[in-house]
Amino acid sequence: MNKLLFSILLFSLLSCSEEKINIPPGVFSQQEMTKILSDIHLAQSSLNIKSQTDTTTYSMSDYTAFILKQHKVSKTDFLASLKFYSENPELLKQIYDSIITNLTKMEGELETK
Numbered sequence: 001m002n003k004l005l006f007s008i009l010l011f012s013l014l015s016c017s018e019e020k021i022n023i024p025p026g027v028f029s030q031q032e033m034t035k036i037l038s039d040i041h042l043a044q045s046s047l048n049i050k051s052q053t054d055t056t057t058y059s060m061s062d063y064t065a066f067i068l069k070q071h072k073v074s075k076t077d078f079l080a081s082l083k084f085y086s087e088n089p090e091l092l093k094q095i096y097d098s099i100i101t102n103l104t105k106m107e108g109e110l111e112t113k
Contacts, residue, residue, distance in 0.1 A: 021088055028073070028081040030091065034098040036078065039067045041099065 023029065043063035068078055085092040
């Protein structure tokens with residue numbers, strides 16, 4: 001009886017533990033996605049601000065193409081990586097937690113200047 005209870009308890013504990021999600025080949029690391037998505041969100045903010053004050057028009061696709069070129073990644077590879085992380089919300093949450101931390105740090109640095 002004790003062995004059965006111990007086995008059930010052990011199984012319960014193991015089933016509750018977080019499984020490590022393996023990132024498949026060809027998918028960008030969380031760090032790389034954090035960098036790319038941070039730049040994309042900064043561009044979106046810039047586009048929103050400029051559209052109110054600037055007559056020069058750039059689309060978000062222009063900004064995205066430039067950002068992907070700066071990071072030396074293809075749009076296809078970026079979209080495949082984004083799809084993978086979107087299908088794994090815990091990993092995507094970790095990426096966005098890092099993005100928020102980085103952008104908050106950048107904002108703090110700008111405020112001190």
